[in-house]
Amino acid sequence: MTNLPDARGHFGPYGGRFVPEVLMAPLEELEAAYAEARVDPAFQAELADLLENYAGRPTPLYFAKRLSESLGGARIYLKREDLLHTGAHKINNCIGQALLAIRMGKRRIIAETGAGQHGVATASVCALFGLDCTVYMGEEDMRRQRLNVFRMRMLGAKVVGVTNGSRTLKDAISEAMRDWVTNVSTTHYLLGSALGAHPYPMMVRDFHQCIGKEARQQILAKEGRLPDTLIACVGGGSNAIGLFHAFLGDSGVRMIGAEAGGRSLKLGEHAARFDGGIPGVLQGTFSYLLQDDDGQIALTHSVSAGLDYASVGPEHAYLHDQKRVLYTSVSDADALAAAQRLSRTEGIIPALESSHAVAEAIKRAPSAKGEIFIVNLSGRGDKDTDIYRENLKELDASE
Amino acid sequence: MFERRKAEGKPALVAYLTAGDPSPAATAGLVAALERGGADLIELGVPFSDPVADGPVIQRGADRALKAGMTLSRVLDVAKEVRKNSQIPMLLFSYLNPMLRYGFAKLAKDAKAAGIDGVLMTDASVEEAQTYVDAMRAEGLDTVFLAAPTSTERRLELVAKYSSGFVYLVSRTGVTGEQESLSDPIGPLVASMRKYTQLPLAVGFGISKHEQFKSVGSMADGVVVGSALVRVVEQHGASPNLEAELEAFTRRLVDGGA
Ligand SMILES: Cc1ncc(COP(=O)(O)O)c(C=O)c1O
Numbered sequence: 001m002t003n004l005p006d007a008r009g010h011f012g013p014y015g016g017r018f019v020p021e022v023l024m025a026p027l028e029e030l031e032a033a034y035a036e037a038r039v040d041p042a043f044q045a046e047l048a049d050l051l052e053n054y055a056g057r058p059t060p061l062y063f064a065k066r067l068s069e070s071l072g073g074a075r076i077y078l079k080r081e082d083l084l085h086t087g088a089h090k091i092n093n094c095i096g097q098a099l100l101a102i103r104m105g106k107r108r109i110i111a112e113t114g115a116g117q118h119g120v121a122t123a124s125v126c127a128l129f130g131l132d133c134t135v136y137m138g139e140e141d142m143r144r145q146r147l148n149v150f151r152m153r154m155l156g157a158k159v160v161g162v163t164n165g166s167r168t169l170k171d172a173i174s175e176a177m178r179d180w181v182t183n184v185s186t187t188h189y190l191l192g193s194a195l196g197a198h199p200y201p202m203m204v205r206d207f208h209q210c211i212g213k214e215a216r217q218q219i220l221a222k223e224g225r226l227p228d229t230l231i232a233c234v235g236g237g238s239n240a241i242g243l244f245h246a247f248l249g250d251s252g253v254r255m256i257g258a259e260a261g262g263r264s265l266k267l268g269e270h271a272a273r274f275d276g277g278i279p280g281v282l283q284g285t286f287s288y289l290l291q292d293d294d295g296q297i298a299l300t301h302s303v304s305a306g307l308d309y310a311s312v313g314p315e316h317a318y319l320h321d322q323k324r325v326l327y328t329s330v331s332d333a334d335a336l337a338a339a340q341r342l343s344r345t346e347g348i349i350p351a352l353e354s355s356h357a358v359a360e361a362i363k364r365a366p367s368a369k370g371e372i373f374i375v376n377l378s379g380r381g382d383k384d385t386d387i388y389r390e391n392l393k394e395l396d397a398s399e
Numbered sequence: 400m401f402e403r404r405k406a407e408g409k410p411a412l413v414a415y416l417t418a419g420d421p422s423p424a425a426t427a428g429l430v431a432a433l434e435r436g437g438a439d440l441i442e443l444g445v446p447f448s449d450p451v452a453d454g455p456v457i458q459r460g461a462d463r464a465l466k467a468g469m470t471l472s473r474v475l476d477v478a479k480e481v482r483k484n485s486q487i488p489m490l491l492f493s494y495l496n497p498m499l500r501y502g503f504a505k506l507a508k509d510a511k512a513a514g515i516d517g518v519l520m521t522d523a524s525v526e527e528a529q530t531y532v533d534a535m536r537a538e539g540l541d542t543v544f545l546a547a548p549t550s551t552e553r554r555l556e557l558v559a560k561y562s563s564g565f566v567y568l569v570s571r572t573g574v575t576g577e578q579e580s581l582s583d584p585i586g587p588l589v590a591s592m593r594k595y596t597q598l599p600l601a602v603g604f605g606i607s608k609h610e611q612f613k614s615v616g617s618m619a620d621g622v623v624v625g626s627a628l629v630r631v632v633e634q635h636g637a638s639p640n641l642e643a644e645l646e647a648f649t650r651r652l653v654d655g656g657a
Binding site for chain 1: 470495496499500501521526544545546550
């Protein structure tokens with residue numbers, strides 16, 4: 001289970017490479033460059049140095065005492081990816097891919113972003129390395145994650161609004177792919193989740209594996225044993241696979257991926273791919289996919305821009321079918337309530353994406369006395385202040 | 400078909416149309432207009448919600464078709480309708496997911512019954528295509544694959560191996576769309592591909608004018624035109640003259656003149 005994908009990028013039946021022929025040779029080139037970098041001590045040393053000194057790794061594994069006590073059950077630990085530079089786990093992957101792009105001689109970087117966290121992390125590493133940076137973002141996401149749009153621009157990136165489809169993450173990825181098809185000889189596509197054509201799902205996972213490796217050591221040091229349950233939110237699936245991967249061989253560790261349940265589980269009102277999705281091909285990979293009877297991609301909804309996507313990383317599809325990971329969904333309302341609760345009990349305002357994982361922990365903890373949970377707190381909530389304000393109007397009014 | 404044009408000293412015109420644009424009922428008539436204007440082969444585009452390989456013109460065409468209720472099974476109905484009066488070769492041109500959802504085996508059967516001659520998939524590499532190729536060939540349908548300027552020699556060989564009917568050479572890196580001038584030389588790609596196959600070679604992407612049709616056609620067996628035709632449909636979609644406009648545009652493309 002831990003030695004996947006196979007040579008052609010398959011996780012069981014999922015994954016692979018479904019792109020126009022123009023992109024096939026460049027993907028082969030990327031795969032070869034990554035295979036070299038992966039075993040190159042100089043590359044790994046530079047990556048490790050930047051993860052420590054630029055991004056701020058290792059991140060703490062923090063025991064959320066008041067949250068745990070208030071629920072009266074499991075001991076809940078938070079893996080504090082929200083404390084990383086730029087405010088989310090996304091920077092792990094961005095540093096890795098930027099180093100790789102430089103190695104390949106590509107000085108122009110393009111990326112998509114939903115919540116804006118991947119865009120900000122990409123813009124930051126491009127500034128750091130002096131690379132040209134263009135970020136595609138759906139206009140709906142630009143509206144709801146305004147703060148991050150400005151951060152990207154301040155960092156020197158060009159942010160291009162996308163007006164197609166639902167104007168969210170999926171449409172931003174399509175536009176980034178069109179740019180890449182056109183400028184592939186000079187440009188690296190710095191994809192932000194464990195999605196897309198091989199080698200991206202593998203490569204992005206590898207760059208985030210540090211999350212789970214650290215957490216495993218940290219929990220052994222603190223508790224003297226492995227955790228009972230890991231919980232992470234799943235958009236494309238990068239923070240979740242980053243936490244899960246180091247524990248896949250530990251059969252006693254249960255893993256839960258929280259998808260966006262949105263307003264309801266009616267098609268079009270959520271982004272719970274494992275709750276209504278059917279395997280299909282979108283944007284380079286074969287995985288669970290929210291679609292209609294004619295194979296057209298369904299619209300999705302989540303209060304959280306980073307989880308609002310019709311497909312999911314292919315390794316998650318595989319882990320789902322293997323029943324190694326349990327996928328559940330968390331509604332908009334429960335995620336918002338969890339954000340409020342974590343703020344009040346721990347003094348931590350989480351990103352809306354991460355709030356889905358927190359909500360799942362809140363649901364399960366009371367009946368799990370004696371158990372240890374690790375929740376991946378993938379990002380901080382500053383970017384979501386506008387949405388929290390809209391949903392907590394009474395706080396704005398109280399003086 | 401390619402041979403016949405060759406004997407006349409002309410390239411074949413491979414004409415792309417998004418089926419269902421501006422409406423499912425209009426498509427059969429538009430195919431007839433293309434044929435009258437001089438098209439030799441029709442690519443019936445199956446509209447898809449997320450066409451990553453297409454530029455704005457064909458994206459808008461797909462949007463209009465989907466809004467008008469077009470589906471893959473209705474594209475097959477259009478093919479049947481065309482077959483009542485015409486023997487022009489027809490190719491389904493589709494993204495993978497609608498075909499996957501329909502089911503390859505059922506699609507091959509139904510497409511054959513509807514008079515379709517072959518299938519072209521934009522977003523599946525030859526590496527992922529074996530089950531698809533087997534299903535289509537089992538019903539005697541051709542499978543056309545694309546080769547691109549970025550394709551390595553190894554990849555050109557694979558494309559040749561999996562293709563039947565003809566091979567589609569993408570003249571430049573990029574999405575579909577007309578271009579003022581054709582920037583990349585296509586001679587080298589044609590020559591490289593020739594080493595691996597005797598199949599006819601059709602070149603496309605960006606071609607919208609007679610001069611381009613002629614110059615590209617002098618190096619290949621066929622020329623593919625898509626966005627320029629979809630733009631005509633867009634511009635005259637609501638007009639009763641749509642078929643006449645499309646026919647006239649096609650004739651100018653092939654024969655030149657005003
Ligand atoms: C803080 C945060 N967590 C999670 C996600 C979801 O992405 P993934 O599933 O790849 O971790 C995002 C995406 O934007 C994010 O910003």
